[in-house]
Amino acid sequence: MALVRLQTEDFRNLSPDPVTFSPSFNLLYGANGSGKTSILEAIGYLGLGRSFRVSRHKAVVRHGQTRFTVFGGLDRGNSDAEGWHSESAGLSHRLGIARDVTLKETVLRVDGENVRSLSRLAKHLPVSVIDPGVFDIVAGGPGKRRQFLDWAVFHVEPSFASIWQQCQRVTSQRNQTLRNGRLDESLLRVWDSQYAQLSEQLSEHRQDTFDQFARAFERLVDEVDVPWTRGLKLEFFPGWDRSQSLPEILMSHREQEFKIGHTLYGPNRADIRLKFQGRPVAETFSRGQQKTLVILMKIAQGMVLSGLGRQVTFLLDDINAELDMGHRAMLAQKLRSLGSQVFITSIEHPAPESLWGMGDVPEYRMFHVEHGKLTEE
Numbered sequence: 001m002a003l004v005r006l007q008t009e010d011f012r013n014l015s016p017d018p019v020t021f022s023p024s025f026n027l028l029y030g031a032n033g034s035g036k037t038s039i040l041e042a043i044g045y046l047g048l049g050r051s052f053r054v055s056r057h058k059a060v061v062r063h064g065q066t067r068f069t070v071f072g073g074l075d076r077g078n079s080d081a082e083g084w085h086s087e088s089a090g091l092s093h094r095l096g097i098a099r100d101v102t103l104k105e106t107v108l109r110v111d112g113e114n115v116r117s118l119s120r121l122a123k124h125l126p127v128s129v130i131d132p133g134v135f136d137i138v139a140g141g142p143g144k145r146r147q148f149l150d151w152a153v154f155h156v157e158p159s160f161a162s163i164w165q166q167c168q169r170v171t172s173q174r175n176q177t178l179r180n181g182r183l184d185e186s187l188l189r190v191w192d193s194q195y196a197q198l199s200e201q202l203s204e205h206r207q208d209t210f211d212q213f214a215r216a217f218e219r220l221v222d223e224v225d226v227p228w229t230r231g232l233k234l235e236f237f238p239g240w241d242r243s244q245s246l247p248e249i250l251m252s253h254r255e256q257e258f259k260i261g262h263t264l265y266g267p268n269r270a271d272i273r274l275k276f277q278g279r280p281v282a283e284t285f286s287r288g289q290q291k292t293l294v295i296l297m298k299i300a301q302g303m304v305l306s307g308l309g310r311q312v313t314f315l316l317d318d319i320n321a322e323l324d325m326g327h328r329a330m331l332a333q334k335l336r337s338l339g340s341q342v343f344i345t346s347i348e349h350p351a352p353e354s355l356w357g358m359g360d361v362p363e364y365r366m367f368h369v370e371h372g373k374l375t376e377e
């Protein structure tokens with residue numbers, strides 16, 4: 001599925017006019033502050049239910065307003081529809097998200113019906129963001145890598161979202177018991193058994209998706225032939241030492257967890273360990289190598305979903321500042337061969353031939369962004 005239509009109301013500085021996008025490549029250019037990232041951010045809301053650049057919904061609602069809305073129309077092929085309001089025929093799915101920041105209420109809509117769970121909305125549009133912040137996947141802490149892995153698990157394994165939520169709930173109840181000030185062994189055992197069961201299920205899904213990802217990554221490394229990638233090792237760590245059962249580990253660390261007041265072993269500690277010749281890449285790789293590695297990981301994730309017949313919408317924000325021409329071209333070519341939908345922002349007028357080569361430019365639409373308004377060229 002690709003996002004072929006977008007319309008927003010009171011979302012940052014964006015104009016409320018509907019826009020029709022290509023299911024393939026979309027090139028957006030415009031001056032600083034024109035609204036390029038805001039467009040990607042609005043698209044991101046439909047696939048992630050949140051902003052990929054700020055944690056509070058409040059920041060994205062137009063100044064002076066209290067509620068924003070984002071509507072999206074998804075389709076497989078090219079859309080020649082006239083405008084959002086004219087007709088919904090031809091669209092495979094219609095998604096909507098509205099947030100009232102004063103009432104703190106969110107309304108989610110799929111195909112004209114209200115839905116309660118964000119996963120019902122998000123599963124229709126796998127959105128993968130590549131922006132300057134993405135490089136934290138290698139350079140940052142385990143949380144970024146968990147988020148990276150869980151995004152794919154969510155799209156690969158339909159039951160993952162519900163198990164993840166249950167596990168978060170039990171973890172929080174377990175943490176409350178640990179913080180009670182009195183070690184309530186019988187209550188902790190009840191939580192431990194539920195927690196261990198959910199943790200096992202969650203980790204199996206993570207492991208399965210990780211294995212698919214690791215195989216895709218290996219294939220990719222063979223294709224791109226970047227010599228230093230040969231010494232790389234990617235490993236999934238579930239959050240505890242699996243040679244022991246989780247309940248045993250929890251029992252033997254009771255005092256430690258009680259002292260700290262929260263759960264120290266389990267899925268909330270999971271990570272993807274990235275090593276080069278036995279050492280963590282964050283300590284050994286140059287900044288440029290780290291960036292290349294993140295790009296390869298993102299493409300490999302796209303390969304996993306594409307292998308399952310899912311089209312990923314990639315949002316490439318401001319990558320000119322981060323990646324040299326060779327890496328940008330490699331990324332553009334791989335995303336094309338995956339059949340992904342891609343949005344690329346830049347300040348300068350882009351030259352598609354520089355990404356794909358003369359005579360081999362894919363189908364694309366080009367937009368100039370000014371004061372939050374998109375004009376197609």
Ligand SMILES: Nc1ncnc2c1ncn2[C@@H]1O[C@H](COP(=O)(O)OP(=O)(O)OP(=O)(O)O)[C@@H](O)[C@H]1O
Pocket residue numbers: 011012013030031032033034035036037038039059060061062063318347
């Ligand atoms: N809540 C808001 N309401 C109204 N305008 C906003 C809001 N938040 C940001 N803006 C403005 O919207 C504009 C668009 O910002 P955006 O980050 O999308 O620009 P950009 O084209 O990506 O810029 P750059 O090239 O500098 O990254 C900016 O001028 C900003 O000041």
